[in-house]
Amino acid sequence: MSETSAADVRTFRVVLVDDHMIWRGGVRSMLEDTEFEVVGEASSGKEAVEVAKRIEPDIVLLDIRMAGGDGLDALQHIKKERPRTTVVMLTTYDNPTYMARAVAGGAAGYLLKGMKLDDMLSSLRQVAAGEMLLSAPDLVRSLRGIDRKTAGADLIEPLTEREVEVLRLVATGLTNRDIASMLFIAESTVKTHVEHIIGKLGVSDRVQAAVWAARHGLVESVPEPQI
Numbered sequence: 001m002s003e004t005s006a007a008d009v010r011t012f013r014v015v016l017v018d019d020h021m022i023w024r025g026g027v028r029s030m031l032e033d034t035e036f037e038v039v040g041e042a043s044s045g046k047e048a049v050e051v052a053k054r055i056e057p058d059i060v061l062l063d064i065r066m067a068g069g070d071g072l073d074a075l076q077h078i079k080k081e082r083p084r085t086t087v088v089m090l091t092t093y094d095n096p097t098y099m100a101r102a103v104a105g106g107a108a109g110y111l112l113k114g115m116k117l118d119d120m121l122s123s124l125r126q127v128a129a130g131e132m133l134l135s136a137p138d139l140v141r142s143l144r145g146i147d148r149k150t151a152g153a154d155l156i157e158p159l160t161e162r163e164v165e166v167l168r169l170v171a172t173g174l175t176n177r178d179i180a181s182m183l184f185i186a187e188s189t190v191k192t193h194v195e196h197i198i199g200k201l202g203v204s205d206r207v208q209a210a211v212w213a214a215r216h217g218l219v220e221s222v223p224e225p226q227i
Contacts, residue, residue, distance in 0.1 A: 012058040012128050015040040017048040017074070018090075019066040023113070027061065027090075030117050036124055045069025049077040052085060059124065062107075064091040064098055072101045079106040086127050099134060100172040103182070109133030159200060164218070166193040170206050171213040 014036050016024045021043070028038045040055045042048040045062075046069035052060055060078060064071040075087050088109040089102045102110050108127040111120065123133055159167065162183075169179045176194065180187040194206055201212050 009035050011035050011037050012124075013037055013039045013055070015042065015048070015051055015055060015057040015060045017042045017045070017051075017060060017066075017071065018063040019043045019068065030120065034121060035128075036121075043068065045071050045074030045077075048074045049081065052078045053081050056082065057085060059128065060085060060087045061090045062087055064089060064093055072098065072105060075102065075105040075107055088124070088127055088133070096168075097172050100169060100174060100182075103134060104172075104174050104178040107134070159197060163193055163197050163200070166190060167197050167209060167213050168218055170194060170197070171210040171218065173210075 012035055014031065016027055016038055018024050018027075024041050028041075031038055036059070039057060040051045042051045044066050048060065048062060048069070048071070062071045062075060062078075071089065071091075075089070078085060078087055083106075086108045087106065088111060089098070089107050090111045090113060091098070092113050094112055099110050108131075109123060110133065111123055115123075126133060165183065166179060169182065174182075176187050176190040180190045183190070194209070198205065198209055201209055203209050203212055
């Protein structure tokens, strides 16, 4: 009976993406004798796109900051080429800015390196079953932990709580449509918020607003796309 059960377990093809070979070897060892079979590796975002296209894996475990190509940019390319491929970010950065870009880019999860094997397997089984490890509401809640006084510094009229939320999401590079989806509001409403934010900050456009947010500590810097 046990042999039949083992034969019935589906195997998921996995690609590991990280610029540290030792880390890739460690994860490969962790996944041995599980239903997650490592079928390919890549050391950069650019290489990840090529490997995912060639191998057509079920799951890609993707780091964020790598030499030779940013993982968040690679995420968008992979999802565009193979929308059914599940991508999970696996990184050292516990960063809401990165999380926002990951969710908007179509990642199914955002995991931190150093997690226990059981936790990793549980997470991978969840995404393999079609579940999301990080939802838009979870992300929005994480973005609310900011200093409202900072958001009102040097302004004639302080930003509202909703405007602060929108500004932080704008600063991650998300579109109005992405922000509307995360906040469960109309895209036109987001556009109105952005117009009010630009007016209150005294800047010319959303790029300038993002710069203002970074300078005032409302959002951390993000890696520049290298693909």
